[in-house]
Amino acid sequence: MSSKLYLFSDYLRGRFGRTLHKIPVAFPVTCPNRAADASGGCIYCDEAGARAGHLPPFAPISEQVRIGVRNAANRYGAKPPYIAYFHAFTSTNAPLERLRGWVSETLDAADFSMLIFSTRPDCLPENILDFLSDLALKREVWLELGVQSAHDATLKRINRGHDFACVEKAVRSLSGRGIKCAAHVILGLPGEGLAEFRETAARLSGLPFSGIKLHNLLVLEGTPLADMWRRGELQTMDEHEYVEALVDFLQRIPRAWPVLRLISEAPEKKILAPRWTVPKAQFIDLARKQWIRQSH
Secondary structure, three states: OOOOOOEHHHHHHHHHOOOOOEEEEOOOOOOOOEOOOOOEOOOOOOOOOOOOOOOOOOOOHHHHHHHHHHHHHHHHOOOOOEEEEEOOOOOOOOOHHHHHHHHHHHHHHOOEEEEEEEEOOOOOOHHHHHHHHHHOOOOEEEEEEEEEOOOHHHHHHOOOOOOHHHHHHHHHHHHHOOOEEEEEEEEOOOOOOHHHHHHHHHHHHOOOOOEEEEEEOOEEOOOHHHHHHHOOOOOOOOHHHHHHHHHHHHOOOOOOOOEEEOOOOOOHHHEEEOOOOOOHHHHHHHHHHHHHHHOO
């Protein structure tokens, strides 16, 4: 077993010779399990739908790209080409012509070598799959597919609105078209523990995914999950419990899959639980050390 975690930055350096920086772009879309008034949705998701905090709501796409490029340059010294990261809500939950226009506007605004779409398995009709296939002829295309868990009881409990069979169908359709797909999984969902995490890892390992993105469960203010937490119906993992579960999970999936993310992030003022004291960079170092310990 490798003594080193294979992160997405490692993949990028092997593929492009250096790390590419993500430029987040939020399309004016929602999720299919949300009502017209924005209520409903997954029990852990707030009204922002994972939109990047620096982006003003409803900003034109060209303006979002301009802001993202400026922030990446100021913070990281980033230079083109970049990764266009379509991340908020369900990025493919739109009619094809609208989606095509938004992507075209993005590509006109900066130099992008890779596109990443964050989406759900029930929002990939054939015409969208064809469009993604066409995009992949000129640029590398990845999908972050919202799996969360391989357990249908959990998916129902968190109000996902689809089952695991939908995930299986989606990833096979994407793989058949040569599109790379990373499974997005949350560890610590209500009713799940180590046995369920391991079963999810085992079932994902039998599918044609290309990467993995892991989050610890966050309880955010203004979500149904927050109500459960206040009623004492939910416990979250501290950083030490999570790093053990995380590495146990990672050691049960294919070594060739790069890890796109290890932990969740949200504005501090929104997080009710867990309240960790370990910053992100320190946690990644903790995960690397735990990987080495559990590899022997």
